[in-house]
Amino acid sequence: MPRILEVRTKILKANDTLARQMRDQFEAAGVVVVNLVSSPGTGKTTFLTETLTQMMAAGDRVAAIVGDLETDNDARRLAASGAPAVQIMTHGCCHLEADMIQRELPKFDLEQLDYLFIENVGNLVCPTSWDLGESVRVGLLSVTEGEDKPLKYPGLFNTSDVAVITKMDLAEVCEFDKNTALENIASVRPGMRTFETSSKKRQGFEDWFEYLRACHRNLCQPA
Amino acid sequence: MHEMSIARNLIDLVQSHLDTLGDEQVGTQQINAGQIVRLHLRVGALSCVHQDALKFSFEMMTADTSLANAELVFQTLPVRIFCTPCDQEVTLPGIQRFRCPICDTPSADIRQGQELDLDHLEWVDAPADQPTV
Numbered sequence: 001m002p003r004i005l006e007v008r009t010k011i012l013k014a015n016d017t018l019a020r021q022m023r024d025q026f027e028a029a030g031v032v033v034v035n036l037v038s039s040p041g042t043g044k045t046t047f048l049t050e051t052l053t054q055m056m057a058a059g060d061r062v063a064a065i066v067g068d069l070e071t072d073n074d075a076r077r078l079a080a081s082g083a084p085a086v087q088i089m090t091h092g093c094c095h096l097e098a099d100m101i102q103r104e105l106p107k108f109d110l111e112q113l114d115y116l117f118i119e120n121v122g123n124l125v126c127p128t129s130w131d132l133g134e135s136v137r138v139g140l141l142s143v144t145e146g147e148d149k150p151l152k153y154p155g156l157f158n159t160s161d162v163a164v165i166t167k168m169d170l171a172e173v174c175e176f177d178k179n180t181a182l183e184n185i186a187s188v189r190p191g192m193r194t195f196e197t198s199s200k201k202r203q204g205f206e207d208w209f210e211y212l213r214a215c216h217r218n219l220c221q222p223a
Numbered sequence: 224m225h226e227m228s229i230a231r232n233l234i235d236l237v238q239s240h241l242d243t244l245g246d247e248q249v250g251t252q253q254i255n256a257g258q259i260v261r262l263h264l265r266v267g268a269l270s271c272v273h274q275d276a277l278k279f280s281f282e283m284m285t286a287d288t289s290l291a292n293a294e295l296v297f298q299t300l301p302v303r304i305f306c307t308p309c310d311q312e313v314t315l316p317g318i319q320r321f322r323c324p325i326c327d328t329p330s331a332d333i334r335q336g337q338e339l340d341l342d343h344l345e346w347v348d349a350p351a352d353q354p355t356v
Contacts, residue, residue: 001347002260002345003345003347004344004345005254005343005345007236007240007342007343008341008342008343009236009240009340009341010339010341011232011233011236011264011341012229012339013232013236014232014235014236015232093228094224094225095225095228125271126225126271128271129225129270129271129339130225151319154269154319155269155270155271155318158269158318158333159337187319187320187321187322188318188319188320188321189331190321190322190329190331191329191331
């Protein structure tokens with residue numbers, strides 16, 4: 001007769017433990033870490049480049065890490081903002097894990113940073129399980145993807161803290177039904193804050209920046 | 224397919240758990256990986272894990288290793304949220320609609336459904352002609 005041994009442990013315990021240590025490290029250094037997750041083609045890189053450019057201009061100290069299966073194209077696009085940007089090539093891995101981020105941290109002086117953005121590998125499923133030590137997880141959805149994406153991939157929106165709708169300048173031509181999209185987001189994550197943006201037209205970023213700066217204030221001066 | 228990564232983490236977890244076991248937990252006997260016949264996992268409906276893919280990945284990665292005899296057994300857990308007006312935890316029929324099935328109030332207070340745990344394992348005595356360490 002087989003005997004039973006209780007384990008009762010999270011399978012991703014090693015990742016979670018490392019992520020927790022990194023979160024403590026980020027908090028001690030006063031760095032808000034933002035993990036951007038969406039499908040490929042949502043416009044994460046364009047959105048992040050615009051975010052970095054505008055925040056740099058406002059005097060915020062920002063940097064970015066970007067994950068892709070191959071190429072350093074995205075890091076070069078992000079670096080056009082003037083912010084330090086580091087590329088992780090996962091060579092087939094469909095998501096970033098905490099130790100991949102940890103390996104890149106020596107490239108940054110955290111004490112000289114206010115915000116570190118992590119652009120995850122474009123994927124709506126796999127990144128959701130992996131804590132990267134982020135302060136905020138952002139689920140992005142573009143108007144070209146359809147209003148029902150949150151219902152098709154509830155896991156992503158469910159584990160995100162806020163949502164960003166991108167490419168709002170294309171909403172009309174795509175016949176994007178914004179209210180349905182917002183209802184669907186609220187259905188899988190009641191009460192989630194959602195930002196509507198157009199990176200090309202540089203619209204909708206004020207609220208997003210205000211949100212990030214509130215996160216930074218809370219991190220530096222916990223209530 | 225992130226199930227490969229999860230399978231790798233599961234294998235590492237089993238090994239490190241066996242390595243750190245105190246004698247009092249298993250009597251006087253040390254268990255080795257070859258004695259494990261089943262790993263019981265608790266997988267929440269929100270965990271985004273495809274069970275067949277995890278099983279496939281695990282079998283592929285453990286073939287010809289000491290864990291080759293271990294089979295994965297899944298317990299799927301539905302999402303449970305706390306409903307404030309009803310003052311109780313309620314089970315959701317799916318993962319698309321986070322509203323109380325009784326009173327229809329939305330709730331983001333998730334109490335169950337995000338699990339991805341190794342709950343327990345089943346092991347057998349090693350054959351007498353094989354060393355147990």
